[in-house]
Amino acid sequence: MRIGVITFPGSLDDVDAARAVRLAGGEPVALWHADHDLEDVDAVVLPGGFSYGDYLRAGAIAARSPLMRDVVAAAGNGLPVLGICNGFQVLCEAGLLPGALTRNSHLHFRNRDQVLVVERADTAWTTDYAAGQRIVIPVKNGEGRYVAADADLDRLEGEGRVVFRYADGNPNGSSRDIAGVTSENGRVVGLMPHPEHAIEDLTGPSTDGLGFFTSVLKAVVNA
């Protein structure tokens, strides 16, 4: 199973996302933002970082890069896409996910080992979890506050499209403690926390993050 990881200028956790794919048993494929070639990958990860320095708005410029047009089209055809942190910001800016990410309410960059509750265990990226499961994943961002108009948030909740919620404290002031959401078809998922930093006991607070990458390998097989 070949999972693409896109590098934008300023992407930082692309190497870490690739490692997570490898540890889960997949084959990471490095993709370049300026190309128009998804190289037939089975799924795509938009990694964390500060693409374009977060200039204009976090993820705004990256969302308008050549390769993102291909990603949007492929997602329309059911390609599983995971946006982590900056990747989540890119997905929102690209219109693949609703809402937007803004400056943390306390105005600081915050890096914490965060408890999340998994609310949807049937998206392409979460089948290896159970609904209601609590996991510990690092969160590290300065622009991680998820916002949307109340009506839109109501609709999201009503449609069950909140995938992860912060528990035991909200690290950035996100509305309704929302940490991650999914598209209508459950194959595009975006979240602020970093599962690729919770894959080895040696370097992370848990190995709870591996499930994202093992789940998608099954989603690909079953597609």
Added chain:
Amino acid sequence: MSRVIVDVVLKPEISDPQGQAVFGALGRLGHDSITSVRQGKHFVLEVDGTPDEAELKQIAETLLANPVIEDVELHLTTD
């Protein structure tokens, strides 16, 4: 040569912690007549020849601002 100003502010329903922080600071400095502060972005574009209003509107509303959470105002001036 024309100059186009684009002002971008968070929509009123979106909470603005930066504006709030500035407001708090003003209060602590004794400026009690200020009742609220919203913080946004101010873009200055230099345009060759006469600006194409439709093009600039599109730039303003789809790139310079995120319409999900921001309002935008376009000001065309000529030197």
Added chain:
Amino acid sequence: MIDTVEIAAKSPDDEQPWAELGLKADEYARIKAILGRRPTTAELAMYSVMWSEHCSYKSSKVHLRQFGDLPPSDALLVGIGENAGVVDVGDGYAVTFKVESHNHPSYVEPYQGAATGVGGIVRDILTMGARPVAVMDSLRFGRADAPDTARVLPGVVAGVGGYGNCLGLPNIGGELLFDDCYAGNPLVNALCVGVMKHEDVRLAKAEGVGNKVILFGARTGGDGIGGVSVLASETFDAEGPAKRPSVQVGDPFTEKLLIEACLEIFQQDLVTGIQDLGGAGLSCATSELASAGTGGMHVDLDTVPLRDSTLTPAEILMSESQERMCAIVEPAKVADFLAVCEKWDVLATVIGEVTDGDRLTVDWHGERIVDVPPRTVAHEGPVYDRPMARPADLDALQADDPARLPRPTTAAELQAHWLAVVSSPDGADKTWVTEQYDRYVRGNTVLAQPEDAGVVRIDEESNRGIALALDGNARYARLDPYLGAQLNLAEAYRNVAVSGAKPLAVTNCLNFGSPEEPEVMWQFAEAVRGLADGCRELGLPVTGGNVSLYNQTGDVPINPTPVIGVLGVHDDVRRRIPSGWRNDGETVLLIGGTRPEFGGSAWASVVHGHLGGRPPALDLAAERALADLLTALGKEGLIASAHDLSDGGLAQALAESALRYGVGARLHLADDAFTALFSESTGRVVVTTTDPGGVKTTAQWAGVPVTELGTTGGDALGIDGVLDLPLAELRAAWTATLPALFGGPEHSTPLTVPAGTVPTS
């Protein structure tokens, strides 16, 4: 009208503002003697900044030679003199690391001062051919409750985090300390470490006649040249000089692109030499590259891409615009070099070439404005042997023995003192700061703050790793600079060893007052001598470092603050030893001996506002034995945790180990609980183990004393027959201090981040 070499030769008596530029009369005379004429305006600017204290180390060179005189070490691949030292860590890997200061700019503009400090040290590491993999920061401010500290500290922390996080470098540790002496002179020391293979090492020299000089990275603006604006009067430019900022402003995104571009350039072997542009910008890069090389260099200054077209040539040469590098590239490889830069959207321009002969020449608009021997600019600056005098107050200070200070007489008082030390700004929980740093990026961080050392895995197959610690107790150094420097070395050495790593090499950032004060000069000389002697005894090379002088406001210098960084290697990071207590029922052992030593201690400072007496005694042979013991214990898997004792003694170490995961302990201390808790004797480590017999046997064999203290478990730190300190109370006190001072999560002060830098929304 530009001041050219031709004009200078014909107008020897023209007045020049050499004094305003910081040169002395004899230095100006020497420049004229070197050139055989008066310098041009541009040349005067170059010499003035390259011969400044900051760039030439003129007051410190005579003393720093002692580091070069240390016995050669097999581990050292590149020593002092290059941008950073390089150490062999085994398996063909080389590690380069260095710590540098950015003190004065951080007082002026805290965010940008700290941010550009990080940017600068990262470029130094990159220049050696390595991928930067981690950073650390050692910060010092005035009293924690002083109004100006509230101005400076948040900006500095935001700047360190803002720049480092955006570069994708995990922050793996550092220090945060407060003392009135830093009130007008905060210290911001930033460390960066990089990893490469032996064959990747690059050096900063220009060789090969005809090779091109390429400037790449950001455009050149007026950053940091405020002081040089006095030269503006020398030019007749119709536009007139615009405002020249004295602050440098950083753009970490550009530096990230620079890092990736450089690493690809190195991978394709496209450069013969490379230098980063830091202090003194182009003046420094060109003169150093040429001086270290075999020939001369010619530069066409008109080709330098500018952000500000009103800059004069002297200003272009002096500009300290950030995120710029200078490479020497063979003509056949220039196209490939430029292609890599284009891929990463990094501006790159050929600005000159390596020439025959031994002159550095610079042209502007077709006229020669600089023609100097580069060695005289870069490496043959003035050398001072400044007068030294032992501080007049030192005898009285050392005689003021803290042994006579009132000690706690009741259990309640003892507990109160314990809480006071642990919750003091120096001892308190630093999460308010460290949460603003990314510790996870790159996925190889094994240990980070609040552990004793930062540990990073450098090879995922073999699990080889490195450990780093940064320490600088300035109270000890004030009482005895020679011993104080050695104590800092010992502490960093011990911190690396306590993680299970083998210490290999040393870097240092020497922060002192004005070298024109004989007492400060004496302190500096003593500290260097102490550090050199200490390294000799421990068998460690000094790979390089930084000196920051003139840290003083008015008559009062800062305490001598020699910050020492030690690098160690882990053959297998999986066997690293963490510092917190995780499990009940483990035996708590104190390794090392305790004597009543309170000079410069946290207890004396926090409880009595006292600084006096002698620092604790140091036995480097014992530190070596302790380090070897820790390695053995780690390899055998005999200990579950290890935490070294330093500021705040056992009281601080116990609190930190217990609060880490909320596991208390029942302990028994010898008769004098006060001394046991607050003495700062060296060479001590607290360990926990499920095999106390095994630890004691190994320690005995190593000749190191061990005392059994008690057992982990419960929700309090209990000392039999003395007191019972509930962890909840300890945690409340320990975690409240910094948020109370600098803002809890619910409220924050708006930071002024100058435009055009890190975005604020």
